Structure formats: structure tokens, C-alpha cells
Amino acid sequence: MNALDIRTVDVVQYVTPLREGGSMPAIVKANDGFLYVLKFRGAGQGKKALIAEFIGGELARAIGLKVPEVVFMNLDDSFSKTEPDEEIQDLLKFSVGLNLGLHFLSGAITIDPLVTKIDGLIASKVVLLDSIISNIDRTPKNPNLLFWNKELWIIDNGASFYFHHNWPTWENHLTRTFPLIKDHVLLAQATQIPAAAKSIELTLNCDTINGIIESIPEDWLLNEADTMTPDHIRAAYKRYLTTKLSMIDVLAKEAQNAR
Structure with missing residues (x-):
């Protein structure tokens, strides 16, 4: 079987951090107009957590469970330069490149x-x-x-x-x-x-x-x-x-x- 058809989008707006998550994901807006929960490559468990998130989610989808759409998200270095919170600033700085996003389920x-x-x-x-x-x-x-x-x-x-x-x-x-x-x-x-x-x-x-x-x-x-x-x-x-x-x-x- 060929690789899955996973969309790649660009982050255009950092909306708000989700501080209840240990790795501090965030709600962001992408260039397709949708909101996503962004999982950062620069967070504690690094890229391996993104891999686990991706494999687990796509296996769940394959067996008929409901999973928000997964996308690959490009994050550039402009966001860390305008972020006043030092902790978030570091997270954004270490996460420049390809990250993982899940379609935001508003009201869930x-x-x-x-x-x-x-x-x-x-x-x-x-x-x-x-x-x-x-x-x-x-x-x-x-x-x-x-x-x-x-x-x-x-x-x-x-x-x-x-x-x-x-x-x-x-x-x-x-x-x-x-x-x-x-x-x-x-x-x-x-x-x-x-x-x-x-x-x-x-x-x-x-x-x-x-x-x-x-x-x-x-x-x-x-x-x-x-x-x-x-x-x-x-x-x-x-x-x-x-x-x-x-x-x-x-x-x-x-x-x-x-x-």
C-alpha cells in the first residue's frame, strides 16, 4: 500500500496554548482557514511523541474509530519572535519545521x-x-x-x-x-x-x-x-x-x- 494522503499546511496564527496538556499543545490557525490542535516537535518527548500520535491515530481510523483529521504543519521562526511568554517562545523556537496538527473539534x-x-x-x-x-x-x-x-x-x-x-x-x-x-x-x-x-x-x-x-x-x-x-x-x-x-x-x- 502506498503512503497515506496526508495534507501539509502552514501555521498562520498562534491562537492560544492548551496548558492542561503536559507538552503544552496549542490551538493554531492554518493557511486553509481551519483551526488545529498543534503538537510541537520541540516539546518534552520531541518528535517521537508526534510519531506515536500519528501512528496511533491512523490505526484508530483504519479500524473504524473516529479521529480528527491529522495534518502535517509547517511552523516558521516568525512566531517565536513575537511571543512575549518565554516558555512558549522557547517551544516555538525549538519547533520550527514540520509538526503535527489535529483538526480542532470546537465544543468537544x-x-x-x-x-x-x-x-x-x-x-x-x-x-x-x-x-x-x-x-x-x-x-x-x-x-x-x-x-x-x-x-x-x-x-x-x-x-x-x-x-x-x-x-x-x-x-x-x-x-x-x-x-x-x-x-x-x-x-x-x-x-x-x-x-x-x-x-x-x-x-x-x-x-x-x-x-x-x-x-x-x-x-x-x-x-x-x-x-x-x-x-x-x-x-x-x-x-x-x-x-x-x-x-x-x-x-x-x-x-x-x-x-
């Missing part, structure tokens, strides 16, 4: 797991997706899920694939399950885990995975601290995901037992 609210009722199959798909991508950050304390137009939307996958912060040991993670699924915000509502596993198996294949991984900007794969080449890193993500997919029944059983 963060779900309250005690109040918001989610369809059992959808909840089960989210749980299994997070098992596959090893997402440690979808808990009651920090759901990273929005409710918009009466539908559940997936955001904030940046804490996934935590193995990529230490490439020398990444292969140790290949056959591990994901015990942290016991803390998942939607686990109680995930009433159709076997059906969700079957659906994911039918939807996600090597072509889909390859298309997503091939769409990662080359620039994001270049890191002074990494000894692996971009090609080797792409191959590692592909192998990790195809291995997890082959373990879907094991991951499903783990989630069922955790329930």
Missing part, C-alpha cells in the same frame, strides 16, 4: 467514564487498540477521549510505543502483553472484546500498517541520539505492529481477564 468535551455511555464494541476496539500500541495514557485520570456530535473521538496517542525511547532494547517488547490495560478508562464498558478482536483482524493488515509507517515524515525519524537509520526504524515499527496483531487473541484474553 472530555468524556466522564462514570457518566458517558459508550457503545460496547467501540469501547472494546479502543481497549484493544491501546493494547496493540502500548498506550499507557488512557486512564480515568487522563482519558484522552472526546465526546463531540454525540460520538466518541480518539485523541492524544503520544504516550504510545514507549519502547522507541530506547531503541537498543526494542525487540524485548515484541512478544510482551500489556498488563497496564487493567487501568484503561473504557475497560468496564468494553463488553465485546472478542468481536472487536475479530473486527481488527479483518481490518488491519500488512498493507494498512505499511501505508501508515511509510507516511511518517523522514525528518521525524532523524534523531542524534538514535543509532538506527530511518529505514531500520520504519521496519521496527512495522514488525512491532504485525507481531502485536498476530497476538490479538492473547491481548484480548488479557483484557477480558482484567475486566
Whole structure:
């Protein structure tokens, strides 16, 4: 499968920071006239958080979950020069270049797991997706899920694939399950885990995975601290995901037992 058709836009206005996020994303306006939540390459976890956000979001979309449109966003150096807040000024300065944007869902609210009722199959798909991508950050304390137009939307996958912060040991993670699924915000509502596993198996294949991984900007794969080449890193993500997919029944059983 060829790379995905991801649009690239330019940031034309910095609107406001979203200070509730640890990496301080911001609402920005792009040259297409739309508002986006911009995730910065210069934030704490750097470009790897953008990669995790991108892969996680596009996998979610591929299995039929709702995800805001993802775009690549060019940020030039003019914004840091006019920003009075020093912390934001530094963030803008270190983020010149290609960043990640998610279409801003105006009026969306963060779900309250005690109040918001989610369809059992959808909840089960989210749980299994997070098992596959090893997402440690979808808990009651920090759901990273929005409710918009009466539908559940997936955001904030940046804490996934935590193995990529230490490439020398990444292969140790290949056959591990994901015990942290016991803390998942939607686990109680995930009433159709076997059906969700079957659906994911039918939807996600090597072509889909390859298309997503091939769409990662080359620039994001270049890191002074990494000894692996971009090609080797792409191959590692592909192998990790195809291995997890082959373990879907094991991951499903783990989630069922955790329930």
C-alpha cells in the first residue's frame, strides 16, 4: 500500500496554548482557514511523541474509530519572535519545521467514564487498540477521549510505543502483553472484546500498517541520539505492529481477564 494522503499546511496564527496538556499543545490557525490542535516537535518527548500520535491515530481510523483529521504543519521562526511568554517562545523556537496538527473539534468535551455511555464494541476496539500500541495514557485520570456530535473521538496517542525511547532494547517488547490495560478508562464498558478482536483482524493488515509507517515524515525519524537509520526504524515499527496483531487473541484474553 502506498503512503497515506496526508495534507501539509502552514501555521498562520498562534491562537492560544492548551496548558492542561503536559507538552503544552496549542490551538493554531492554518493557511486553509481551519483551526488545529498543534503538537510541537520541540516539546518534552520531541518528535517521537508526534510519531506515536500519528501512528496511533491512523490505526484508530483504519479500524473504524473516529479521529480528527491529522495534518502535517509547517511552523516558521516568525512566531517565536513575537511571543512575549518565554516558555512558549522557547517551544516555538525549538519547533520550527514540520509538526503535527489535529483538526480542532470546537465544543468537544472530555468524556466522564462514570457518566458517558459508550457503545460496547467501540469501547472494546479502543481497549484493544491501546493494547496493540502500548498506550499507557488512557486512564480515568487522563482519558484522552472526546465526546463531540454525540460520538466518541480518539485523541492524544503520544504516550504510545514507549519502547522507541530506547531503541537498543526494542525487540524485548515484541512478544510482551500489556498488563497496564487493567487501568484503561473504557475497560468496564468494553463488553465485546472478542468481536472487536475479530473486527481488527479483518481490518488491519500488512498493507494498512505499511501505508501508515511509510507516511511518517523522514525528518521525524532523524534523531542524534538514535543509532538506527530511518529505514531500520520504519521496519521496527512495522514488525512491532504485525507481531502485536498476530497476538490479538492473547491481548484480548488479557483484557477480558482484567475486566
